[in-house]
Amino acid sequence: MVGGHHTTSGAMMWVAKYLTDRPEIQSRLREVLYATFATARAEDRLFTCEEIRLARLPYLDAVIEEMLRINAVPVTREAMCDTTVLGVPIKKGTQVFFMSNGPGFLSPSLTVDEAQRTETSRTAKLHATWDESRDLAQFEPERWLVRKKEGSGWLAEDVDFDGAAGPQLVFGLGPRSCWGRRLAYLEMRIIIAMLVWSFRLLATPPAVSGYAGLEGIARVPQQCYLRLEKI
Ligand code: HEM
Incomplete structure (x- = not known):
């Protein structure tokens, strides 16, 4: 309960702020939702839980993923034996902080000697199309989308969501990774869409729209004020 409370609510606060400050992304997301749940829209009702659970909504997934990328938390591990990471010696007992990118998660990746990678890492060819020349501090959901057909549409028939498009460690990895991940995605999808x-x-x-964060279990915004207009 503790692990899931602060993290998921903080994440949703960040999304609300980004959507407020990027009205074009907010409108696009709304158009995608209205088109995907056209029946609900025609019947003048909200989509049901089952409808959103089964729906393919790559644009919404990309909005969520991009917010998580910008507000990631470093994952820590303690070395249980002397080892190496990318050729760097790590002594037993050292606390290692992992970031999803380079020196900071809004900076380009550090250059890595490819020969130091493991065979599995080399063959995985992860993030082959990730473009770090684009300002990584900017909120750009389309980083996580792959265009399937020519055009400018953002529905499931136009784009696919690729959660492995870029470096992302926001839920950790391995046996101690976050086991609330799937629940968190479901909660965020439902609440943000509603x-x-x-x-x-x-x-x-x-004066009430700053991006300063509070570090707790996760990083949450110090200010999250909304001005809502009922549609
Ligand atoms: C956006 C939401 C969330 C984020 C960003 C998040 C992030 C994380 C991270 C970074 C870790 C550490 C992973 C590691 O060391 O490899 C973690 C662990 C954990 N999370 Fe989450 N979490 C979220 C939601 C949730 C939810 C909804 C629950 C429960 C319902 C939950 C339960 C846990 C638990 C129990 C652990 C500890 C796992 C272990 O140490 O074995 N989290 N989470």
């Missing part, structure tokens, strides 16, 4: 379906998130005054 919010955007029913309300327009209008601009808020700069």
